[in-house]
Amino acid sequence: xxxxxNVRLYLVDASLYVFRAWHSMPDQWHDADGWPLNAxxxxxxxxxxxxxxxxxxxxxxAFDEALDGCFRNTLYPQYKANRPPAPEELKRQFACCRAxxxxxxxxxxxxxxxxxxxxxxxxxxxxxxxxxxAVIVSADKDxxxxxxxxxxxxxxxxxxxxxxxxxxxxxxxHAHQVADYLALCGDAxxxxxxxxxxxxxxxxxxxxxxxxxxxxxxxxxxxxxLRMRGAAQTAAxxxxxxxxxxxxxxxxxxxLDAPLPASAPQFRRGPVDGAALDVxxxxxRFGPMTRRRLQLLxxxxxx
Numbered sequence: 001x002x003x004x005x006n007v008r009l010y011l012v013d014a015s016l017y018v019f020r021a022w023h024s025m026p027d028q029w030h031d032a033d034g035w036p037l038n039a040x041x042x043x044x045x046x047x048x049x050x051x052x053x054x055x056x057x058x059x060x061x062a063f064d065e066a067l068d069g070c071f072r073n074t075l076y077p078q079y080k081a082n083r084p085p086a087p088e089e090l091k092r093q094f095a096c097c098r099a100x101x102x103x104x105x106x107x108x109x110x111x112x113x114x115x116x117x118x119x120x121x122x123x124x125x126x127x128x129x130x131x132x133x134a135v136i137v138s139a140d141k142d143x144x145x146x147x148x149x150x151x152x153x154x155x156x157x158x159x160x161x162x163x164x165x166x167x168x169x170x171x172x173x174h175a176h177q178v179a180d181y182l183a184l185c186g187d188a189x190x191x192x193x194x195x196x197x198x199x200x201x202x203x204x205x206x207x208x209x210x211x212x213x214x215x216x217x218x219x220x221x222x223x224x225x226l227r228m229r230g231a232a233q234t235a236a237x238x239x240x241x242x243x244x245x246x247x248x249x250x251x252x253x254x255x256l257d258a259p260l261p262a263s264a265p266q267f268r269r270g271p272v273d274g275a276a277l278d279v280x281x282x283x284x285r286f287g288p289m290t291r292r293r294l295q296l297l298x299x300x301x302x303x
Contacts, residue, residue, distance in 0.1 A: 005243045006056065006132050007057070007058070007065065007132065008056070008132065008134060008135050009056075009058045009059070009060070009124070009127045009132050009133070009134045009135070009257040009265070009266075009267055010050075010054065010058065010059040010060075010134070010135045010137055011059075011060055011120045011123055011134050011135070011137065011141060012050070012059065012060070012061045012062065012122060012137040012138070013062060013116055013117070013120065013135050013136070013137060013143065014061045014062055014063050014098075014108075014116065015062075015063060015064040015094075016138055016139065016140060017043055017046045017047075017156075018039050018042075018043050018071070018090075018093065018094055018097055018226060019039075020042065020046075020157070021038065021039045021040075021041070021042020021043050021045075021046070022038065022039040022042070022090055022093070024174070025038035025039065025041055026038060029041050029121060029284075029285050030285070031283060031284070031285065034088060034285070035092055035093075036089050036093070037093065037096070037284055037285060038093075039090060039093040039094075039097070040093045040096045040097055040100070040284050041286070041290075043069070043093075043100075044097075044100060044284075044286065044290060045290070046156065047100070047101070047104075048290070048293045048297070049156075050137065050156060050292070051104075051200070051297060052293070052297075054068070054135075054286075056135075056269070057268060057269055058066075058132070058186055058266060058267050058268055058269070059106055059107070059267060059269060060106070060107045060108070060109055060123055060263075060264075060267040061098075061101045061106055061107070061108045061109070061141055062108075062109045062110070062116035062117075062119040062120050062123075062263075063094060063097075063098055063108060063109065063116060064110070064111040064115055064116045065110040065111060065112055069112050069113060070113060070114070070115055071113050071114070071255075072115075072250075072251050075250055075251060076192075076247060076249065076251055077252055078191055079190060079191060079192070080190050080191050080201070081191050081295075082188075082191040083191075091157060096280075096284060099280060100280060100284070103188050103272070103273050103277045104273050104294075104297065105269050105270035105271050106269060106270075106273055107261055107263045107264075107267045107270075108170045108172040108261075109123065109260065109261060111258055111259060114234070114255060114258035115251075117140070117142055117143060117254045118256075118258040119258050119260070120136060120138075120143065120254075120259045121143075121146050121254040121255060121256045121258070122255065122256050122258040122259075122260055123260055123264055123265065123267065124136070124146050124151070125256045126260060126264045126265035127264075127267075128148065129265065130265045130266070132187050132265065132266075133148075133149075133150035133151050133152075134146075134151050134152075134212040135151070135152045135153075135154050136151070136152070136153045136154065136291065137153075137156055138153065138155070139155040139156075139157065139158070141143070141171060142168075142178065142182070142187075142252065143179065143254070144162075144167045144170070144171065144175055144178050145175055145176065145178035145179050145253070145254060145301065146175075146254060147163060147164035147167060147175045148164060148175075149164065150163075151163065151164065159246030172200065172201075173203075173204050173207050173208075173211075174203035174207075176237045177207045177211075177212065178252075179208060179249055179252040179253040179254070180212055180216075180249060180252075181200075181203050181204065181207055181249070182194070182248070182252040183213055183245055183246075183249035183251075183252050183272065184198050184202075184203035184206065184207075184213065184216075184245065184248075184250035185198055185200045185202070185203040186198075186248070187252060190252075192248050192251050192252060193244075193248070194248060195237055195238060195241050195244070195245055195248075196237055196241065197233060197234065197237050198237065198238075202228065202230070202234060205226070205228050206234075207222070209226060213245060213246075213249055216238065217238060217242050217245065217246075220235050220238050220239055220242075221233035221235070223238065246264035272297060272298040274298050277294060281294060
């Protein structure tokens with residue numbers, strides 16, 4: 001850990017790690033009422049490793065509560081409609097994961113109309129305004145659009161970090177072009193169609209030449225002359241689907257004005273609530289190893 005990391009703001013995409021645990025952890029832990037706890041146990045392992053390894057003093061954990069109430073669903077009702085609703089067994093575990101974070105003195109963020117990405121983006125802007133830089137803990141490519149000078153994205157599971165300059169090597173476009181790129185080629189994960197017939201390679205070529213989606217649409221007449229397979233057909237598609245492209249960009253652009261908790265933009269770690277943590281550890285059926293690690297965190301916090 002660099003000395004500078006201690007004054008950076010860590011912004012954690014909690015939902016990614018909860019879902020990963022839900023799908024990868026065995027169903028061997030249950031609470032007193034028989035509800036599964038596998039996602040909570042997996043998320044707790046991730047969270048403890050992050051806190052032990054990075055020792056952040058400023059951190060916020062973003063959770064998704066928007067579901068089908070997100071402002072993007074108003075713009076496009078089919079947004080994320082390809083995803084099945086979260087089962088009640090998982091919803092309960094999300095609440096437990098958030099309770100664990102708060103008991104450990106970590107600020108949490110959630111909103112009924114804004115997604116975790118929007119909360120992370122808004123928190124990053126607030127931190128940047130106060131002179132702080134951020135580490136976004138997530139593998140989600142959408143979040144790369146937020147990276148500016150001094151910021152990093154951290155794929156914790158793979159141990160990979162990259163800054164704004166590293167986005168092009170990963171995705172073929174610059175950080176500030178990510179939303180335009182996804183608007184052009186689509187994002188199947190979020191059920192965003194993109195422009196028919198335009199794939200990742202074509203989208204990257206267009207943005208490399210024109211710089212932005214706006215410039216692409218303003219200079220469509222130049223596209224047939226590009227040294228690119230299917231250039232004339234691409235121009236025709238963009239003429240027909242220009243308005244859709246702008247709508248897709250509204251969906252792929254992370255909002256930077258989501259309401260934030262009063263603790264923003266510092267998001268300084270608070271004290272561990274030892275008594276509440278003991279009760280929670282019992283309810284979540286944590287084993288001796290996890291309890292010991294939680295105790296060490298509480299002891300370090302007390303010093």
